[in-house]
Amino acid sequence: MPKLLYARPPADAEEERQIRKLAGARHAPGDWIMRAQMIVFSWQGLRTSAIAAKLGCHMQTVRERIERFNAEGLAGLGDRPGTGRKPRITEVERGRIIALARSTPPGRLARDEAGNLAAANENGPPQWTLNSLTAAARAAGITVARSQVRRILRAEKVRWRHTRSWTTSTDPDFAPKGPRSSASTPTRRPRPR
Secondary structure (H helix, E strand, C coil): CCCCCCCCCCCHHHHHHHHHHCCCCCCCHHHHHHHHHHHHHCCCCHHHHHHHHHCCCHHHHHHHHHHHHHHHHHHHHCCCCCCCCCCCCCCCEEEHHHHHHHCCCCEEEEECCCCCCCCCCCCCCCCCHHHHHHHHHHHCCCCCHHHHHHHHHHHHCCCCCCCCCCHHCCCCCCCCCCCCCCCCCCCCCCCCC
C-alpha cells in the first residue's frame, strides 16, 4: 500500500501567503500556478489521486512536486536549472560575430586622401560571405560552423552580403542612363494567342 503523502505545513505566514496568492494567480507562469495549487489542495487534506484528477495530471507528478516542496519550500515549485542543451558559443562570442559582420571587410577597396584605391589587407576578403565570416571568426578564436554563423546573422537580421557595386559608380565622368530616346517609340506588346 502506497504511503500517504501530504505537503508539509507552511514554514511561516509569508510562505503560505505567497503560495496561496500564486495558486489563485492569473498572470503567472502556468506551471508555477498548477504546482502551487497542488500544495494548497494538499493542505486542504486531498490525497494525491484526488489532486491529480482535479488538475488533470498524473499522480506521480503530484507526488514529485509535493516531495520537492517539502524539501525545498517555495523554490521547489520552479524548474531546476540546466534543462536543455547548453549553447555552443557564449553571448559575448555571438556579439563578436555580429560586430564582425557589421564591420568593413579587410580586403575592401577604399579611397585614401590622395584618391587612390587601397585595401587594409589585400589578401583579406573584399566582401563578407558566410565562408569569409566563419574564417574570420575562427581566426579570432571563436569555434563556430558556417551554418551557425548563418543562423546567428539571420536571427539578428544582419546582412552579410555585399551590396552590388555595379549599380552605382564613383567615377565623376560617369553619366547615368537617361530616359528613353523617344516618346514615340512603341512598346512591344505580346501577341494574343
